[in-house]
Amino acid sequence: xxxxxxxxxxxxxxxxxxxxxCTYTDSSSTYLxxxxxxxxxxxxxxxYIFSNMDMKQDQRLTVLLNKKDKHLSLxxxxxxxxxxxxxxxxxxxxxxxxxxxxxxxxxxxxxxx
Amino acid sequence: DADVTQxxxxxITKTGKRIMLECSQTKGHDRMYWYRQDPGLGLRLxxxxxxxxxxxxxxxxxxxxxxxxxxxxxxxxxxSAIPNQTALYFCAxxxxxxxxxxxxxxxxxxxxxxxx
Numbered sequence: 001x002x003x004x005x006x007x008x009x010x011x012x013x014x015x016x017x018x019x020x021x022c023t024y025t026d027s028s029s030t031y032l033x034x035x036x037x038x039x040x041x042x043x044x045x046x047x048y049i050f051s052n053m054d055m056k057q058d059q060r061l062t063v064l065l066n067k068k069d070k071h072l073s074l075x076x077x078x079x080x081x082x083x084x085x086x087x088x089x090x091x092x093x094x095x096x097x098x099x100x101x102x103x104x105x106x107x108x109x110x111x112x113x
Numbered sequence: 114d115a116d117v118t119q120x121x122x123x124x125i126t127k128t129g130k131r132i133m134l135e136c137s138q139t140k141g142h143d144r145m146y147w148y149r150q151d152p153g154l155g156l157r158l159x160x161x162x163x164x165x166x167x168x169x170x171x172x173x174x175x176x177x178x179x180x181x182x183x184x185x186x187x188x189x190x191x192x193s194a195i196p197n198q199t200a201l202y203f204c205a206x207x208x209x210x211x212x213x214x215x216x217x218x219x220x221x222x223x224x225x226x227x228x229x
Contacts, residue, residue: 004155042205042223043203045217088155088156104155105154106155
């Protein structure tokens, strides 16, 4: 079955880089996603990567995918206090059931000034 | 996402009461979902609907029921609330997703439910 795991907590200083890691078990994942949840709000899609890609960069965000190890990471360059939030990784698989998402438990990022 | 709204935003109720959480969307999406969020457990799928006549159980449907009143509306009911249903509940929507394609979901702001 599907299982997506993340560490619970990460603390960094403002201006440093943050790296949030995620592991998944289903090798038939087609897309992997990173969502951000700010306090009191729902989840917003930050970025996604197709499973045949190794890397995707979008401004301060870099997503790395190691398909062999089933490891996904999100790097945030020059982390700001506004980046403090919970970050969820999610995977979807092509199982003829509508590409449903399975979410990790979320990593709470705290950015210290 | 402001196009996905949930009511109420907060609710405190007592064990045994019937509760309905409502979700509306103006995105024109066919697919709608209900999740619950518990600390450290991420989001777990309760029910989902791919169109008005289609309702499916998710990972944790016991104790919950849903109604898809229209394409834009999807409500979640707790027939007899119990304390372990205290959680943050999210509604989400998504558009048509081809096999193996992206399935970006758009989330409402959440309903915080406390069952005493």
